[in-house]
Amino acid sequence: MRVLDLTDELGAAAIRHLVGLGADVVRVPAARAGSRASELHWYSGVRVVADGPGLLDELAAEADVVVESGPRWSLRGLTGEGGSRWPGRVHVVVTPFGLTGPRRDWLGGDLVTASAGGMTWLGGRPDGPPKPPPREFALQVAGAHAAIAAYVGLLDQAPRLIDISVQQAVAATLETGAISWIHTGAVPVRSGGVYAHVAHRVFRAVDGYAAGGYSGSDRMWTDLLAWMDETGEAEDLTDEKYADAVFRWNARSHVDEVVTRFAARRTAAQLGEEGRKRALPWAEVSRADQLPGNPQLRSRDFFRTVDGLTDVGYPVRLPAGVASRRRRLQGLRVLDLTWVLAGPYATRQLADFGADVIKVESRHRQDPTRFQPSMRLRPDATFDDGGYFMNFNRGKRSIAVNMRLAEGQELVRRLARECDVIIDNYSPGTMARWGLDHPSLSEANPELIAVSMSGVGQTGPWRNAVTFADTLAAMSGLTDETADPGGDPQGLTFGLGDMVAANAAVLGVLAMLAEGRGGFVDLSQLESMAAAMGPAVLEHQLGAPPTGATPSRPHRVAHRAPHGVYPARGEDRWVAIAVEDDAQWRTLARRTGIGDAGLTLAERKADEDRIDDALAAWTGARDADEIAETLQAAGVPAAVVATGEDLVERDPQLAVRGFYPVLCHPIAGEVRHEGGVFTPAVSRPAPLLGEHTSQILEELLGDATAADPSVLE
Known part of the structure; x- marks a missing residue:
């Protein structure tokens, strides 16, 4: 696959996926470079050329696929009518909210799109602000779907413009985040990492942390109980009533207390090692700098060397083989x-x-x-x-x-x-x-x-x-980064x-x-x-600038300010605001009166506590929807921290784009479902x-x- 890369941070993950699958990528940078760690990781293996007269058309003519990202108004490959400049190519476009709909011109990076898509709401402590996953996963899942779209376009054998909305990619990645509202009329609440529908969580160990639990098949419970009983630490859990899954679920708080005491008497490595021996889903919570020493990853030659540094490998590796005939998706x-x-x-x-x-x-x-x-x-x-x-x-x-x-x-x-x-x-x-x-x-x-x-x-x-989602996150280094400072x-x-x-x-x-x-x-x-x-693995080798994050302001980043989740009027209502440059700061400062419009990024970072407090006071007196609408209209990235109810019932962008289609089930009747990221939902x-x-x-x-x-x- 020959790819013309016109991405910024919104589409960077797509390029890494395609390079990892063997694509030949030529990049014409669309924006300022990111940190060295980010550039090394996301764009390793691409050829970079500077733009010039007629160059994009020349490169597009030689490409099978064009991947482009950024705000709609900044895209170099769209015509004035909103079509592709290169109609004979598969042209994948990643924007914050999509190319159509009332919010097609809204701005947003990871924090704003993670919030608008429902991901931010699901994270954080019950006594703190909502918090998205670390490492810009809103952009990462959008990039994965953009790479998928590139292949779908090729396999369909019908060159076309494929519209990827980061918000929509996030909304498709919430597990029960929205479908809980659809089926129960309730939304998950922030729990500090305690799952609402499976008995898994992070437990404190003697020297660190481990992730584990006892959901899944009955064996997950009986074998964990046997382990605890062998050491005389099962307490009253051997009572026959706990063998009943429903009773055990309803008594989860007590069961968790007993398991917490059991875990606290062991090191994190012991919990992970013994869990693996017993085929139980337990794992040590590892740091990103420990990944290169992981024996499983090392044994599979997972790591790569980039500019003399150790970087992680790719999400999927293909076997060697000889091509024969390209097949289509329809009827596969x-x-x-x-x-x-x-x-x-x-x-x-x-x-x-x-x-x-x-x-x-x-x-x-x-x-x-x-x-x-x-x-x-x-x-x-x-x-x-x-x-x-x-x-x-x-x-x-x-x-x-x-x-x-x-x-x-x-x-x-x-x-x-x-x-x-x-x-x-x-x-x-x-x-x-x-x-x-x-x-x-x-x-x-x-x-x-x-x-x-x-x-x-x-x-x-x-x-x-044996792994669950939480044990994989723990092994990968992601869980460690969900901690607030200290x-x-x-x-x-x-x-x-x-x-x-x-x-x-x-x-x-x-x-x-x-x-x-x-x-x-x-x-x-x-x-x-x-x-x-x-990027986390590389930052440990290169060093990373301090973010200034605190327990009450965990969203701060080194290269933007203000950047956070702020309270809005109403119970547990929040809005994400992420100023990306000095021009956006000037607009925000003038509209809110929270500070000198002429402050540079360095000056804003030095005065971040006062700015955040003043901005929180301003947002706290207003409705979250009003704040987002007002700031976006002025060119400042902002979004409601959406709950499942917000997504399903109140989001005009997702509604216009048909993201929650209704399917008729023979027992449940007409039920809304999550749609596809860039394809119409099937009718069955x-x-x-x-x-x-x-x-x-x-x-x-x-x-x-x-x-x-x-x-x-």
């Missing part, structure tokens, strides 16, 4: 052997792009998002109409197969021979034991693309580690790591399709997360368990029956 058949979140979100995206996704599931291997009461969201929901499952499995067909039985395994092997792609997130070795590994299947289906989304990869000393790491309360891994899986599939070859992609969800921590709701079993078997295998009826349940 995908066998989905995934569960929970990372895999289902990946396969849902493929369904959005036109693939026929066949989800293999069973009553005998229960997907927690179907069967766990806390994940159904609505109290009266069954395993067929739970809100979580419906949102992340829409557009798919379901076949019920009991793969504990030999006949069930053989049936799935036969289905795999009829598919183009197979995706699983089983533990390493499981697919091989069933004869479903790529070497076995490719004998009959040589063009098969197989993606295995294990926690840490198929090889390495930790390959059998405080404890809080972790994240939504599955950001799952979404990051899902996007990597989608990119792996699309790149293989575009190259027209089959093969096995060994995707490590840990590597997908660690790949996002490159999530399937009932085994809804399409007979149809699929007849269609693909010519026989809708099984010798043993218990196989198909």
Whole structure:
């Protein structure tokens, strides 16, 4: 793939993804350079040329894809009518709020778009302001979707302008952040890192912190309890009543207290190591500077050297192979052997792009998002109409197969021979034991693309580690950076790591399709997360300027001021404001009266406490929506820190762009769902368990029956 890169910080992550997948990228910088750590990480491997008369048209003529980002008015590749200057190319454009809608000209970097998209609301301490994830994940998820869009455009074989809204990419990455409102009329509250729907959190250890918990299958609880009981620290949790998942969930505060005391008597390394030995989802909270010493990542040659410095690798690595024929997305058949979140979100995206996704599931291997009461969201929901499952499995067909039985395994092997792609997130070795590994299947289906989304990869000393989103974030260095200055790491309360891994899986599939070859992609969800921590790893080697952040002002950054989340009128209402340059400061100062309009960045940083206090007093007397509208109209980046209710009910931009379509489910009726980032939502709701079993078997295998009826349940 030949790429013309016209990005600023909004699209930088897209370029890194494409370079990592082998693209030949020529960059014509669109804005001032960022920090050395950022430039080294995001743009390593590109060729940089200076703009000149006629150069962009010349380079675009030689490119397959143009990737561009920035505010709408700054884009060099748009015509006056809003079309692409290069209609014969796939032209991917990343803007803060999209090219259409009433807020198409609104400004925003990471903090503002993370707030407008709902991500900021989910983080932070209950007694402090909302806080987005560290390391600019709003821009990172938008960049991943821009890279995905580049491949989709190529595979569609119809050059077009593809519109990526950072706000929309964020809103698609909230797990239950918005669908809780859709299904329960409630929004998650800031909890300092305690998940609302799974019993996982960050625990203090003797010498640091560990992430872990006891949700998931029953074994996650029974094996943790056995560990605690062996050391005489289970207290009253051995009482039979705690064996009941519903009772245990309702008694979570007490259970957490006991587990907290247990964790506090061990080092973080002991908790992680023993957790891995027992196949429990526990991990030490690591710092970014410790990543290069991680034995699992080192064993898989994850790291790269850039200008003599150690940088992280890429989210997904493709196997070697020879191209044959490029395939299209429409009608692509995908066998989905995934569960929970990372895999289902990946396969849902493929369904959005036109693939026929066949989800293999069973009553005998229960997907927690179907069967766990806390994940159904609505109290009266069954395993067929739970809100979580419906949102992340829409557009798919379901076949019920009991793969504990030999006949069930053989049936799935036969289905795999009829598919183009197979995706699983089983533990390493499981697919091989069933004869479903790529070497076995490719004998009959040589063009098969197989993606295995294990926690840490198929090889390495930790390959059998059991992971949840929080343990992956802990291993990757991200959780450590969620701490306020001088405080404890809080972790994240939504599955950001799952979404990051899902996007990597989608990119792996699309790149293989575009190259027209089959093969096995060994995707490590840990590597997908660690790949996002490159600037942090480089900063530890290069040094980074102080941000001035404090426990009450954790959003401060070195290169912008003011930059933060400020209280607005009303209970727990907030607005994000991020001044990017001196001109925006002059506008803000004149409109609010909070300081001298002539202050430079250095002077503002020196006076940041007073400026922030004055700005908070000004915002506290006004409605958040009024503040955002007023400041954006004047050219100052600002946005409401949106809750799920704000996104679903009150956001005019998402409404106009149709981000929450209504699908009619056979049990739940008409229900809003999260839409796709740049494709129209499919019209088919999530399937009932085994809804399409007979149809699929007849269609693909010519026989809708099984010798043993218990196989198909």
